[in-house]
Amino acid sequence: MKPETPSFQPPEDAQERRRVAPVICYPPDALPAPDIAALSKLRDGAERCASVTVPPRDAACIDVKAGQFFRILSVDGPQVGDLNLWSKDDLTERFYSGKTRALHGTHLSTGDRMWSSFPHMRPMGTITADTLDWYGFDAFGGSVHDVIGTRCDPYTGRLLSGTDYHHCCHSNLTRALAGHCDLPLDAAEAHVHDVLNVFMCTGFTRDTGQYFMKASPVRPGDYLEFYAEIDLIVGLSACPGGDCSAEHSSDSAACYPLLIEVFNPGKAARAAHRKPAPSGYDRSHGAG
Ligand SMILES: [Zn+2]
Numbered sequence: 001m002k003p004e005t006p007s008f009q010p011p012e013d014a015q016e017r018r019r020v021a022p023v024i025c026y027p028p029d030a031l032p033a034p035d036i037a038a039l040s041k042l043r044d045g046a047e048r049c050a051s052v053t054v055p056p057r058d059a060a061c062i063d064v065k066a067g068q069f070f071r072i073l074s075v076d077g078p079q080v081g082d083l084n085l086w087s088k089d090d091l092t093e094r095f096y097s098g099k100t101r102a103l104h105g106t107h108l109s110t111g112d113r114m115w116s117s118f119p120h121m122r123p124m125g126t127i128t129a130d131t132l133d134w135y136g137f138d139a140f141g142g143s144v145h146d147v148i149g150t151r152c153d154p155y156t157g158r159l160l161s162g163t164d165y166h167h168c169c170h171s172n173l174t175r176a177l178a179g180h181c182d183l184p185l186d187a188a189e190a191h192v193h194d195v196l197n198v199f200m201c202t203g204f205t206r207d208t209g210q211y212f213m214k215a216s217p218v219r220p221g222d223y224l225e226f227y228a229e230i231d232l233i234v235g236l237s238a239c240p241g242g243d244c245s246a247e248h249s250s251d252s253a254a255c256y257p258l259l260i261e262v263f264n265p266g267k268a269a270r271a272a273h274r275k276p277a278p279s280g281y282d283r284s285h286g287a288g
Pocket of ligand 1 (some may be wrong): 150170
């Protein structure tokens with residue numbers, strides 16, 4: 001956080017320096033755009049083939065094949081979900097929240113991709129529908145579905161409150177992945193990563209740049225839908241913060257389940273799908 005009273009005097013041209021216009025780091029037109037219209041058409045003909053309910057203050061994992069769609073659906077009441085994605089073939093290829101943020105901005109919606117970690121760096125999923133896309137940015141600078149948070153976790157909880165809470169999203173995802181892949185807890189924990197905060201409404205305060213959250217605008221029936229670009233394990237935690245209007249890392253908030261539904265567009269459509277190739281960078285890093 002920036003100090004209220006700076007230690008150093010501003011230079012004479014301080015205002016001039018501040019007035020320099022920003023440049024977008026990664027212009028979006030440099031990225032190949034997904035064909036959302038074609039994907040929507042494919043989605044229209046897809047049939048629901050699997051689902052899993054994520055219980056409140058807990059997590060679940062489900063496999064989604066390349067060329068299938070999955071939908072995260074709000075049921076019963078306003079609830080935020082913390083999403084992790086892993087490649088089914090290699091758990092070390094996982095969702096890279098920071099690079100996705102750099103490419104698409106702080107909050108995701110239809111047409112944005114979820115990119116995987118180095119050295120793979122390819123789209124793992126493409127967002128094809130978002131019933132909260134009407135929200136935009138509110139007067140506080142808040143918006144929905146962020147890639148700026150990390151996930152609630154017992155380590156930060158202990159640091160800030162001195163107590164141990166075991167149903168944070170980090171722990172929920174750890175237990176769910178361990179169960180799904182038959183891994184010991186500590187091995188599974190190493191694969192849990194920074195999330196897409198589904199339905200969460202967040203931003204940075206304009207004056208101090210602090211990370212804030214506010215009550216999610218999500219209501220039962222709202223959903224965020226993805227097209228799986230590669231074979232995935234999808235992990236979702238129903239955050240103990242509920243709608244994240246007050247606090248997380250405790251049992252005090254009202255929490256509701258979330259539903260993950262998988263839709264199959266059919267054999268022919270899936271056979272026509274081409275998985276994105278991993279990055280072509282040769283990984284020599286300039287050595288020799
Ligand atoms: Zn959480």
